[in-house]
Structure formats: structure tokens, C-alpha cells
Amino acid sequence: MITESQKKDLLSQLKAGCNVVISTHKSPDGDAIGSSTALALYLEQKGCNCKIVVPDPFPKNLQWIPGAEEVLMHTIQSDQINDAIDAADIIFSLDYNDLSRAGEIGSLIANSDATKVLIDHHEDPKGFADIEFHNAKCCSTAQLVFEFIEQLGDKILINVDIAKGLYTGIITDTGSFRYPSVDEKTHEIAQKLIALGLDHTGVHESIYGESSIDQLQLNGFAVSERLEVLPNGKVAIIYLTNEDLKRFNAQKGYTEGLVNKALSISGVTMAAFFREEGSLIKISFRSKGSVYVNNLAKNHFGGGGHKYAAGGSTTNTMSDALDKFKKIVMEYV
Amino acid sequence: MITESQKKDLLSQLKAGCNVVISTHKSPDGDAIGSSTALALYLEQKGCNCKIVVPDPFPKNLQWIPGAEEVLMHTIQSDQINDAIDAADIIFSLDYNDLSRAGEIGSLIANSDATKVLIDHHEDPKGFADIEFHNAKCCSTAQLVFEFIEQLGDKILINVDIAKGLYTGIITDTGSFRYPSVDEKTHEIAQKLIALGLDHTGVHESIYGESSIDQLQLNGFAVSERLEVLPNGKVAIIYLTNEDLKRFNAQKGYTEGLVNKALSISGVTMAAFFREEGSLIKISFRSKGSVYVNNLAKNHFGGGGHKYAAGGSTTNTMSDALDKFKKIVMEYV
Numbered sequence: 001m002i003t004e005s006q007k008k009d010l011l012s013q014l015k016a017g018c019n020v021v022i023s024t025h026k027s028p029d030g031d032a033i034g035s036s037t038a039l040a041l042y043l044e045q046k047g048c049n050c051k052i053v054v055p056d057p058f059p060k061n062l063q064w065i066p067g068a069e070e071v072l073m074h075t076i077q078s079d080q081i082n083d084a085i086d087a088a089d090i091i092f093s094l095d096y097n098d099l100s101r102a103g104e105i106g107s108l109i110a111n112s113d114a115t116k117v118l119i120d121h122h123e124d125p126k127g128f129a130d131i132e133f134h135n136a137k138c139c140s141t142a143q144l145v146f147e148f149i150e151q152l153g154d155k156i157l158i159n160v161d162i163a164k165g166l167y168t169g170i171i172t173d174t175g176s177f178r179y180p181s182v183d184e185k186t187h188e189i190a191q192k193l194i195a196l197g198l199d200h201t202g203v204h205e206s207i208y209g210e211s212s213i214d215q216l217q218l219n220g221f222a223v224s225e226r227l228e229v230l231p232n233g234k235v236a237i238i239y240l241t242n243e244d245l246k247r248f249n250a251q252k253g254y255t256e257g258l259v260n261k262a263l264s265i266s267g268v269t270m271a272a273f274f275r276e277e278g279s280l281i282k283i284s285f286r287s288k289g290s291v292y293v294n295n296l297a298k299n300h301f302g303g304g305g306h307k308y309a310a311g312g313s314t315t316n317t318m319s320d321a322l323d324k325f326k327k328i329v330m331e332y333v
Numbered sequence: 334m335i336t337e338s339q340k341k342d343l344l345s346q347l348k349a350g351c352n353v354v355i356s357t358h359k360s361p362d363g364d365a366i367g368s369s370t371a372l373a374l375y376l377e378q379k380g381c382n383c384k385i386v387v388p389d390p391f392p393k394n395l396q397w398i399p400g401a402e403e404v405l406m407h408t409i410q411s412d413q414i415n416d417a418i419d420a421a422d423i424i425f426s427l428d429y430n431d432l433s434r435a436g437e438i439g440s441l442i443a444n445s446d447a448t449k450v451l452i453d454h455h456e457d458p459k460g461f462a463d464i465e466f467h468n469a470k471c472c473s474t475a476q477l478v479f480e481f482i483e484q485l486g487d488k489i490l491i492n493v494d495i496a497k498g499l500y501t502g503i504i505t506d507t508g509s510f511r512y513p514s515v516d517e518k519t520h521e522i523a524q525k526l527i528a529l530g531l532d533h534t535g536v537h538e539s540i541y542g543e544s545s546i547d548q549l550q551l552n553g554f555a556v557s558e559r560l561e562v563l564p565n566g567k568v569a570i571i572y573l574t575n576e577d578l579k580r581f582n583a584q585k586g587y588t589e590g591l592v593n594k595a596l597s598i599s600g601v602t603m604a605a606f607f608r609e610e611g612s613l614i615k616i617s618f619r620s621k622g623s624v625y626v627n628n629l630a631k632n633h634f635g636g637g638g639h640k641y642a643a644g645g646s647t648t649n650t651m652s653d654a655l656d657k658f659k660k661i662v663m664e665y666v
Contacts, residue, residue: 176509177523178537187524190510191517204511210599213569216556223553229546236546266543 002151006131011152013090013115016047021088021114025096026103028058030172030207032095035119035141037067038165039092042149045157051084055103059253064206065168066161074105081105088114093129095141097122119144121181139181142169146189163193167203176204218248222258229265230326234291234333236262237325239274241318259284270333274321281321285310296332300324335484339464344485346423346448349380354421354447358429359436361391363505363540365428368452368474370400371498372425375482378490384417388436392586397539398501399494407438414438421447426462428474430455452477454514472514475502479522496526500536509537551581555591562598563659567624567666569595570658572607574651592617603666607654614654618643629665633657 002010014020020043024032032054040050052071062068072081085091085105091114093099099106109116110128118129121138133148146166149158158166170190174182177190194200218240226244228237238258240250248254255275262271263286270287283301285293286309293310297303301312314321335343347353353376357365365387373383385404395401405414418424418438424447426432432439442449443461451462454471466481479499482488491499503523507515510523527533555571562569571591573583581587588608595604596619603620616634618626619642626643630636634645647654 175537176511178509178534180534182527182533184524184528187520187527191520191524194515194520195517200515201511201513204508209597211594211597213560213562213598216594216598217560218557220553220556220558220560224550224557225553227546227550227553261544261549264542264544265546265549 001133001135001147002131007152010117010131014043014046014048014152018043018046018048019084019087019089020048020050020092021084021090022050022052022092022094023102023105023109024052024054024094025101026055028054028056028062030062031140031142031169033058033062033065033068033071034165034167034169034172035145036071036092036094036165037065038142038162038169039094039119039145039148040070041067041159041162041165042145042154042157046154051080051088053081053084053105055105061207061210062168065165067165074103078104082108085109085112085114088112090115090117092116093118093120094145095120095122097125099126099128119148137181137183139179139183139186140169140173142166142173143186143189145169147185158192158196160197163196163198164203167193167198167200168207171204172207212251214249215251215254218245218250218254219258219261221248222255223261227262229268230329232330232333233267234269235329236265236268236271237274237322238262238271239318239322240276242276242278245276259286262286263288270329272325272329274318274325276318279315281314281316281318283312283314283321283325285312291333293332296328300328334466334468334480335464340485343450343464347376347379347381347485351376351381352417352420352422353381353383353425354417354423355383355385355425355427356435356438356442357385357387357427358434359388361387361389361395363395364473364475364502366391366395366398366401366404367498367500367502367505368427368478369404369425369498370398371475371495371502372427372452372478372481374400374492374495374498375478375487375490379487384414384421386414386417386438388438394540394543395501398498400498407436411437415441418442418445418447421445423448423450425449426451426453427478428453428455430458432459432461452481470514470516472512472516472519473502473506475499475506476519476522478502480518491525491529493530496529496531497536500526500531500533501540504537505540545584547582548584548587551578551583551587552591552594554581555588556594560595562601563662565663565666566600567602568662569598569601569604570607570655571595571604572651572655573609575609575611578609592619595619596621603662605658605662607651607658609651612648614647614649614651616645616647616654616658618645624666626665629661633661 022036024036036052055074085108116129117131119133123136259271259273269289269291273284275282287293292307294305297310297312303312355369357369369385388407418441449462450464452466456469560571592604592606602622602624606617608615620626625640627638630643630645636645
């Protein structure tokens with residue numbers, strides 16, 4: 001993944017007194033925060049001065065991760081972030097493949113003379129880094145951070161606090177070891193982290209253990225009152241209006257995963273979730289098997305995406321948007 | 334776990350032509366079926382004639398497991414089961430610690446002269462087996478079956494079909510690697526099964542991938558319309574009446590896990606689920622932290638159980654049962 005000369009080069013730079021900035025993407029998730037804190041806790045043991053910088057706030061259920069309390073957010077600490085990037089000898093880009101994914105932090109990094117190191121598992125990195133530790137087949141950036149430390153010969157420095165970040169990244173990006181990207185190495189890493197004394201159940205509890213009653217009830221309501229399966233049994237639709245969302249005090253992230261519930265219904269091969277946001281309706285499409293949703297999103301709802309997961313939007317009313325979808329969907333399933 | 338002489342003894346018996354019965358407990362779950370089929374597929378490679386016998390039917394989402402199509406059920410194939418146990422040289426008891434857990438099959442086993450081998454992870458086995466391959470700390474009987482095959486020196490015989498059963502047992506008994514009983518060995522086994530070419534995502538999809546719309550909507554309805562958190566924020570109640578259950582064509586198992594959703598609400602330390610069954614109300618209690626539910630179940634609802642999971646019932650009306658619970662629960666939280 002990195003050449004011997006890159007390894008030597010990195011090891012000569014990552015030493016006591018070195019100023020390191022670790023950056024990650026907008027709307028940071030478990031893998032972004034977990035892999036960033038793990039890398040910082042490792043580099044601090046080597047004597048580096050580390051700052052983790054993120055574009056905007058991350059969810060409450062990640063704030064317990066060791067090191068997360070020192071993360072700087074551009075939305076509230078932009079001066080400190082400017083200073084950190086000015087002073088940086090090395091800047092790491094974690095869990096993103098394009099500087100635009102890091103918002104305004106991305107422009108700061110583009111203008112910096114620091115050595116740039118990418119550690120990422122998204123496809124087609126945009127070539128902004130001097131060193132790329134990259135594998136699009138890897139399940140998580142956290143797994144790559146483990147492998148990075150391993151390749152630098154420092155596996156002995158991985159401790160329980162680092163393990164918490166790495167394990168968080170792995171389980172949040174794999175649906176708890178479920179997705180096809182999980183490989184032998186993923187379980188080998190989990191085995192090693194547990195051997196270090198990691199309380200893996202505690203991590204799961206911290207990430208997934210608690211829900212707000214509003215979120216539970218909003219999702220319950222959506223499934224029991226706003227779910228429709230079309231007569232052919234292959235397409236499921238869920239919609240939520242501004243009024244529904246207000247009734248349950250919906251916060252950002254409350255309806256994440258809801259469209260997958262619709263897709264999980266026996267016989268259903270395509271699901272769509274229509275959600276009002278002010279005067280706009282945002283739509284998520286999911287599919288499986290030989291049914292693809294990217295063209296449907298592009299051709300009819302000004303969006304796009306991947307074969308099995310795409311998004312779009314419309315300024316129609318909810319009932320017009322649903323009618324339009326029901327009409328055109330038959331071409332796709 | 335087994336002595337060298339037990340191992341020699343077993344290896345001398347488990348040879349070509351040997352008649353083996355593998356039995357498991359009532360209401361067989363993923364670990365019961367997965368570990369039984371895995372053991373059978375292993376022993377068949379050694380030339381044993383294997384019959385898997387279970388007291389009653391198992392869920393549809395386990396029927397794809399290789400070997401599951403040949404499982405005999407006492408409720409419909411009692412004659413074949415009688416014959417198999419009559420002819421058995423060795424009988425395995427998998428995933429239960431007491432013959433009564435195997436229903437009428439348990440009595441047949443008690444009366445048999447065959448060598449009896451227990452492979453189980455429940456506490457305090459009742460001593461009915463000649464050889465006990467037992468570890469109450471182990472996450473699953475499937476993990477023990479892997480270790481059993483390993484100890485007999487036959488790890489090389491574990492193939493992809495066996496891997497499907499073992500992996501099913503592990504993920505269903507650990508909440509997909511979540512519970513505290515998961516140890517280093519669990520991930521080591523997962524690593525080895527994936528190395529064999531196991532499609533682990535396929536197993537997850539088969540087990541958890543599909544739901545019926547009725548089940549989804551019943552659970553959604555329960556959470557959005559039949560959930561109450563008491564004013565102190567510590568106790569959550571869900572109830573479902575005969576009418577509710579009928580409205581969503583509820584089947585056995587449809588409401589499994591529902592009480593845990595109530596317990597997952599932030600601040601809630603005890604949850605109760607009241608479910609009408611004809612003229613009876615069955616109640617499940619769950620708790621966490623220093624709140625225990627076994628005495629509440631015993632003292633007020635003629636039941637009992639463990640500290641954090643107990644059950645009871647009442648012949649009161651639903652509203653009387655809920656009122657009674659709300660009154661007495663304050664002594665316990």
C-alpha cells in the first residue's frame with residue numbers, strides 16, 4: 001500500500017515535535033471520528049502534536065470516543081483550525097477522496113505546503129495527496145488506520161483507547177460486520193482489539209444503545225401509517241410531511257435507515273422515501289437484485305447516485321410527487 | 334474441555350456406519366439449527382449416518398441452512414424420530430442443558446442406551462450426558478461445535494456448508510458480535526469461515542433481510558400508538574390487545590425484541606410489554622443497571638426469571654393490569 005521509501009519518509013517525519021493535522025469529511029460519522037481519534041492517539045505516542053479538524057459538528061453518540069473531546073469544528077473554531085493548518089508539517093485526510101468533501105477545510109488544505117497523506121476507502125481519490133494509503137475494497141478507514149500503523153511497524157502502540165475509535169469505525173461502516181466489504185482482516189483486527197481488553201459491548205451500547213422516544217415514535221408512525229406497497233408487491237413507499245416531522249420533533253438523522261426498512265419487506269425490490277423539507281421534497285431510493293435506481297433518480301427527480309442507492313428532489317406537492325413516482329416506477333422494476 | 338481418553342473414545346465411535354442422532358431444544362433458534370446442521374455435515378464426512386431431531390417447527394428464515402431440509406420434527410415425524418433414537422449409537426444434545434428442554438424427545442433420550450454427548454453453553458447442565466463439551470461463557474453452541482471439531486483434529490473437514498450453520502449460530506446468539514460473550518475466539522472463527530469462502534452478507538440477508546409488512550407495521554404501531562413512558566422517565570410500557578394483534582395478522586415471533594425497543598429509550602431503566610393472548614395477558618419485563626425485574630415478576634405477576642429479563646401473566650383486564658403495574662413499579666426503580 002505504501003512503498004518502502006514512502007514508509008521511511010513518513011517515519012522520519014512523524015517524530016517528536018512534528019505538527020500534525022488530521023482532517024475528515026462534512027457530517028462526520030463513526031468511521032470519520034473513530035479513525036481520526038485513533039490516528040491522533042497513535043501519533044501522540046510518537047511525540048507528534050496532533051489537531052483533529054472537522055467541518056461541522058458530529059453526533060452526540062460519538063462524543064465519548066477517547067480523543068473526540070479535542071476535535072476542532074470549523075463552524076465554531078475556524079481561527080484555531082486556520083492556525084493549526086498554517087503550522088502543520090503533515091496533514092492527513094481521513095475517510096474522504098476529494099477536498100470538496102471537507103468543506104472550507106478542504107480549501108485550506110489545498111493551499112498548504114504541508115506533506116499530505118490520504119487514508120481512505122472511497123473510490124477514485126482525486127490525487128490531492130502526496131502519499132495515498134488507499135483501498136476502495138476495504139470496509140472502513142478505521143481498518144486502514146490499523147493497517148497503516150501495522151505497516152509503520154508500530155502495532156505495539158495500539159492501546160485500548162485507540163481500539164475504541166477503530167472498533168467504532170469498523171462497526172458503523174459495516175452494519176456490525178454484516179456488509180460484503182468485511183473480510184478476514186476485519187475479524188482479525190476485531191480479535192486483536194478484544195485481546196487488548198476492549199469492551200466491545202460498551203462500544204455498541206454507546207453507539208446504538210439509546211434512542212429518543214421521538215425518534216422511535218416517528219419511525220414507528222412512518223412504518224405503520226405512511227408506508228405503502230404498490231399492488232405488484234415490488235415497490236414500497238414511505239413519506240413524511242412537514243407536519244409529521246414537526247409532530248415528533250424530528251432532528252437531523254432521525255429517519256436514517258427508514259428507507260431500508262421499506263426495502264426489507266418480503267418481495268420488495270425497490271423502496272423510496274419522500275421527506276418534506278420546507279418547500280422541497282427530498283427523495284431517497286434504494287433497490288436490490290437487478291433493479292437499479294440511479295437512472296430513475298437522474299431522469300425524473302434531478303438527482304443521481306449509485307445503482308442501489310440514489311437520491312433526488314422535487315418542488316411538487318407531496319401527492320403530485322407520489323403520483324409521478326407511481327407512474328414512472330413501473331418502467332424500472 | 335474433553336480429556337484425551339474421551340477424545341480417543343469419541344473418535345473410535347464416530348466412524349463409518351455409526352448411527353448418530355443430533356437433538357436440540359423446543360422452539361429451535363438459529364444457534365440450535367445452525368450448530369446441529371454443522372455437526373451433522375461434519376459427521377457425515379466421517380461416514381456417520383446422522384439424523385437431526387427437533388421437538389417442533391423452526392422459523393422459515395432458518396430453512397435455507399444446508400442440512401436443515403432433513404431435520405425431523407417430533408410434531409409431524411414422531412415415528413421416524415422413535416426409530417432413529419432406537420437405532421442410535423451416539424446421541425448429541427445441542428444447545429440445551431436439561432432433557433426437559435427437548436420436550437418428548439427428552440424422554441426418548443433418557444430411555445436410550447446410546448452414548449450421550451452434550452455440546453452446550455447454558456449454565457448448570459443437568460448431568461444426563463456421558464461426555465460434556467460445555468462452556469457457559471461461550472457465546473454460542475455453534476462456537477463450541479467449531480471447537481469440538483477442532484479438538485477432534487478435524488478442522489480441515491469444515492467446509493462452506495458447515496460454515497453457514499456455524500456463522501448463523503454465532504450471529505443469532507450474539508446480536509451480530511455485539512454481546513459480552515463474544516471473545517477473541519469468536520472473531521478468529523468468523524475470520525476462518527470467511528477464509529473458506531463463506532458469503533457472510535448472504536447469511537445476514539437470509540436471517541434478517543426480509544420482514545413481512547404486517548410485522549413491520551405491528552411493531553411500528555406498537556411503538557407509535559401503544560408506548561408510554563411514565564412521568565419519572567425511567568419506566569416504559571408497551572401494550573398490545575387481541576384486537577391490535579388481529580388487525581396486523583400477528584404470527585408467533587412478530588413482537589420479539591419489542592420490549593427491548595422500549596428499554597432503549599434514553600433514561601429508561603425498566604420496560605414492560607403487555608400482550609393479550611386470549612383471556613390472558615402475558616408480560617415481559619426487561620431492565621438494566623441496578624434495576625432488577627425478577628422479584629417484581631414473582632411477587633405481582635406469578636412469574637419469575639433473571640435479574641434483567643423476566644416474565645409473568647395475569648387474568649386481569651388490560652387496563653387493570655397496566656394500572657396495577659404503574660402502582661407497584663415505583664418500589665422497584
